[in-house]
Amino acid sequence: MxxxxxxxxxxxxxxxxxxxxxxxxxxxxxxxxxxxxxxxxxxxxxxxxxxxxxxxxxxxxxxxxxxxxxxxxxxxxxxxxxxxxxxxxxxxxxxxxxxxxxxxxxxxxxxxxxxxxxxxxxxxxxxxxxxxxxxxxxxCLARLDHVGLALGSKVLVSTAAATKPVINAELCAPAEFVSMPSIAYRLARAAAGDAVAGISLVPVSAHDLVAGHALLIGAGGVLLDQAGAPISYESKACLVRASTKCFGGAPQACLELARRNWDILFTT
Incomplete structure (x- = not known):
C-alpha cells in the first residue's frame, strides 16, 4: 500500500x-x-x-x-x-x-x-x-514522546470548560487549559505540538477520533480512555463508542490526566 x-x-x-x-x-x-x-x-x-x-x-x-x-x-x-x-x-x-x-x-x-x-x-x-x-x-518536527505536564504547557478542552474555569484550571495544572471546539482538532493540534494533550470528557465514537489518533501516532503520542488504557477499534461496539472520556497527546501527560477526578465537573 x-x-x-x-x-x-x-x-x-x-x-x-x-x-x-x-x-x-x-x-x-x-x-x-x-x-x-x-x-x-x-x-x-x-x-x-x-x-x-x-x-x-x-x-x-x-x-x-x-x-x-x-x-x-x-x-x-x-x-x-x-x-x-x-x-x-x-x-x-x-x-x-x-x-x-x-x-x-x-x-x-x-x-x-x-x-x-x-x-x-x-x-x-x-x-x-x-x-x-x-x-x-x-x-512538523514536534514530538510528544518526552514531554509532560509542566508550567507553560497547554491542555486543550471543550468549549464547555469556559463555564467552570476554576475547576478546569485545577484539573489541568500545572498546565493551563484552552477551550476550543472539535475533539478531532484538539487531538490534531496536540499532535502538532500546540499542546501537551487534547481531551474529551463525553462519550466519543470512532468518527470523532480515528484521524486525530493517526496524527498522534505520527507524533509519538497516545490516545487513552477513561481508565488510562489505549483506545481500540476492534469491534463495531468500539466504533460506536470508543470511550466515555479520552486523553490524547504526550504519553506521560495523558496517563496523569486520565487519573484525575474529572467527574467533579459534572457534580458541582
Whole structure:
C-alpha cells in the first residue's frame, strides 16, 4: 500500500469539502441547522464517501451516511464536521476529519479546520511511512514522546470548560487549559505540538477520533480512555463508542490526566 500517495489524494479531497464548510460558515444569516446537526454535514460526507471509496474501495464508517462493515482489511472513518454544535453557535474551529484503519489500527489521518480564530485554515495530516506529521504542507518536527505536564504547557478542552474555569484550571495544572471546539482538532493540534494533550470528557465514537489518533501516532503520542488504557477499534461496539472520556497527546501527560477526578465537573 502506497500510503503517502494516498495521503496526497485524501488531503486534496478534504481541502475541497473544507471549502463547502467555510462557505456555510460565511453564509448570510449563518450556517443552517440546529443542535448537533448542520445541513452541510450530510452534503460533505456524501462527497467524501464517494471520493474516498473511489480511491480505496473498502469498509466505511461515517457519522452522517451510515456504515458498511464487511470485515475488510481497511476502513475509512469520517466525520464531515466535528464540532457541529459549536459551528452552529458561531464558534470557529470545527473540522473535517478523515481517518483510515488497517486491521483496526489507524494508518492515515487528515484533520482540516477551514475556519479558526487566529490560525487561518489549518490542515494537519499523517500517514504510515511519513517521518512525522505535516501541517499546511510543511513538515512538523514536534514530538510528544518526552514531554509532560509542566508550567507553560497547554491542555486543550471543550468549549464547555469556559463555564467552570476554576475547576478546569485545577484539573489541568500545572498546565493551563484552552477551550476550543472539535475533539478531532484538539487531538490534531496536540499532535502538532500546540499542546501537551487534547481531551474529551463525553462519550466519543470512532468518527470523532480515528484521524486525530493517526496524527498522534505520527507524533509519538497516545490516545487513552477513561481508565488510562489505549483506545481500540476492534469491534463495531468500539466504533460506536470508543470511550466515555479520552486523553490524547504526550504519553506521560495523558496517563496523569486520565487519573484525575474529572467527574467533579459534572457534580458541582
Amino acid at each position: 502506497n500510503y503517502l500517495g494516498l495521503l496526497e489524494q485524501v488531503i486534496e479531497q478534504v481541502l475541497a469539502v473544507g471549502r463547502l464548510l467555510a462557505a456555510e460558515w460565511n453564509r448570510p444569516g449563518g450556517p443552517r441547522g440546529r443542535g448537533d446537526k448542520a445541513e452541510v454535514d450530510v452534503a460533505i460526507e456524501k462527497v467524501l464517501r464517494r471520493k474516498l471509496l473511489s480511491l480505496l474501495d473498502c469498509d466505511f464508517w461515517g457519522e452522517e451516511t451510515g456504515s458498511r462493515l464487511t470485515g475488510q482489511e481497511f476502513c475509512w472513518v469520517v466525520d464531515p464536521n466535528d464540532g457541529t454544535s459549536d459551528f452552529l453557535q458561531g464558534r470557529p474551529g470545527s473540522a473535517v476529519s478523515v481517518g483510515l484503519l488497517r486491521n483496526a489500527v489507524p494508518v492515515l489521518g487528515v484533520v482540516y479546520a477551514p475556519v479558526t480564530p487566529n490560525l487561518g485554515p489549518d490542515c494537519i495530516s499523517w500517514a504510515k511511512g511519513l517521518g512525522g506529521i505535516v501541517r499546511n504542507g510543511q513538515r
